[in-house]
Amino acid sequence: MIRRLFVTLLLLGLAGVFAGLVVSYSPDETLNLSARYYAEHTAQDIGAANIVTAIIVTFRGLDTLGEVTVLFLTAAIVGLVLSHGRREGGGSGRELPPAGELLGTGTRLLVPLILLLGAHVFVNGHLTPGGGFQGGAILASAILLLLLTDPLRRISHRLITAIESTAGLVFVGIGVLGIVLAGGFLDNRILPIGNLGELFSAGAIPIIYSFIGLKVGAEFSSMLAHLSETEDL
Amino acid sequence: MAANSETLTRTRRIVVMFATLLLFWFMLMGRVTADALIVGVIVSLAIALLFPSGLSFFTEFRATPAAFVAGVRYYGLFFKELVKSNLRLAAIVLSPSLPIKPGIVKVRTRLKSRMGRLMLANSISLTPGTLTVEMEGEWLYVHWVSVGSTDVEGATAEIVAGFERYLEVIYG
Amino acid sequence: MAYIAMATGFVLILIGLYGALTNRNILRMIVAFTVANTGVNLVMVAVGYLHGRTAPILDASVPVAEAAERIIDPVPQALVLTAIVIGVGVTALMLAYAYKLYESKRTLDISAFKDLKW
Amino acid sequence: MVDSLIYLAATIVGVAFLLALWRFMAGPTAVDRIIAFDSLTIVSITGIALAALAEGRGIYLDVALVYALLSFLGVIVVARYIERGF
Amino acid sequence: MFSLLYLLGAILLVGGAAFLLSGGIGLVRMPDAYNRIQAGTKATTLGTLLTLAGIACLRPDWALKLLLIGLFLLFTNPLSSQVLARAAHRIGVKQAPQTVIDRLEQDLGEKP
């Protein structure tokens, strides 16, 4: 009871603070300095139509590298934490209700389409909304659909690890190439900038983002695969 | 000989898959240019090879002129049924007494190919008023908002026959 | 519109905090955490919104020359985009720990885990 | 006149959205709530398309594309859970 | 800007919205879960298709992308409603008292 009261008081205080923030918030009329810089210089310097992508991959590319590393660490820790309760082989004793013919056929029809959409999203990351993170999540959704149809299906960990580490190495390698050939780490001007709005433009951004997409997709897939191999408690 | 034809169908499936994916790729890109073609070929080939058990519309398609004609007429029938049954359902929903007579009936299908059966079940499910609940072998269990006839033959004639006539020509 | 979204985000944060502080089931606490997470993202995107402007993607309807006058602030979007992805990773991690906790004590009640409390 | 027709359509869509929301909040069984969830996501696709029309930005439709292809996953996850499918 | 295509698009939009509304009303009024699936998730499919067609009439340059959205909806929607109906039947969700027949239940009962 005391606890409830305490929580309510705390939340009321926070609500007061938030209400003050909302009331006193006055939206800007124009862009602030850094945003104005990005808006004016992205098209010439980077060549990407999607400014958010330009920020993520080049202006703040180092942050993205850190983020992909964090994601890799979470995937690895999930695998480590769950490594005990692993089911041996495919032969679990549980009786699962079969997925039914329609879901099986539908999965076989839809998984290639979902994979294609994921690839489209990260290849076009510099032109349309989307990019490596979204595309990776969509790729992992295809793996998720496979697991839903057949929960006992085993996704090859070796393949996932291979894709993941190759993509990570290529990502860092392109970054180092940027130091050698252009202005600095993860500089995208190692390839010609090209014309705004074409598929092969924006220097190395499509390549970097494709590999980020593969890496993120592999990391999510490895999380899903590790979870699906746990035992019932 | 059997193994040879096995690899032949496998190759055929992969080629059909690749072509379908490339078609979808160009629809997604919205333009047919050289750069889109290069990336599209790479991506489609990778997916088709990585996922050889995938199906597409055209995997079991019989490439005969009759099949094309049947395909066009099938879609015509499908959209006609879709609008008609939606109007019927809207009338049911809007009438104050809610005149429904629901039930799950059993119908029979002659289709054998996977895509044909999927398309049949999807067509039944998409037209409101009927909904495929379960599919076992040649039997389909269909939930029906206003049951017309409860025996297998009558229900088959009312629900399945129209779609099946064309799908049989298309997919077999 | 920024005000609406911002207020929604703050309300979501409050609701999520309330849920996390009053529920005793670990899974319910994680659900409340994700709700609060969404609220934080909503507030951050709302801060970047400028009235009457459009998305920071240049195409035929937003030519390069007018970009600085037509688009909204892209920096919060870039932040939130990665925050969402990291959020999923953190949720997966918490769920894996919840699974391990259930394995050790056969319960998800938070008051059963007092080993490190002092 | 045409613009008012568009506004009329948007209003009707909003009412449908509210009805589905009512079913989601009230639904007696879990299955009812899942149905309402499905309907809400489908109506949201219309909402996204209308927003794209109002803003005049075709690129917003990419989000609707992802929605159309992925929102059914949530429903299948819950359906497989309630029949103890994984 | 008042052309025939524009008017057709607006009319299609209103028609689609009307179907969405009928789906919503059905979702509220139908007596049991199966009938709600019928009204709720499939009347809304046609409604969404019609609104997408209407928007394609208003903005013909978006037609390809709208067509793709409609196609994906046509693939995914029956699948999810079918899986849901099957799960509902398997866990034994009650049917409305007006139900006249349930052949699936009978056949499941006959088998061991």
Add this chain to the structure above:
Amino acid sequence: MILLIAMSLLLSLTIVAAAILAIRGGQSLAISILAAGLVSLLASVQFLLLAAPDVAMTEAAIGSGLTTFLFFFVLGRVRGGEHD
């Protein structure tokens, strides 16, 4: 503009209602998770109205399938634990 503001208001209402359903005790945990999934799906539409299609796409791709699946998977593994 009015259209967008009205949509935004409607979405906000729905999001808050679903969030309250998500954290309310006393009903099954599955409903809570479903409601949390609805919160994130509708938040993605709200992001789109705030002119952030990138963020909207991320939330739609992740919120619909992945998060819901993670929750339900662990919930399915810990049968019996959901009532504590």
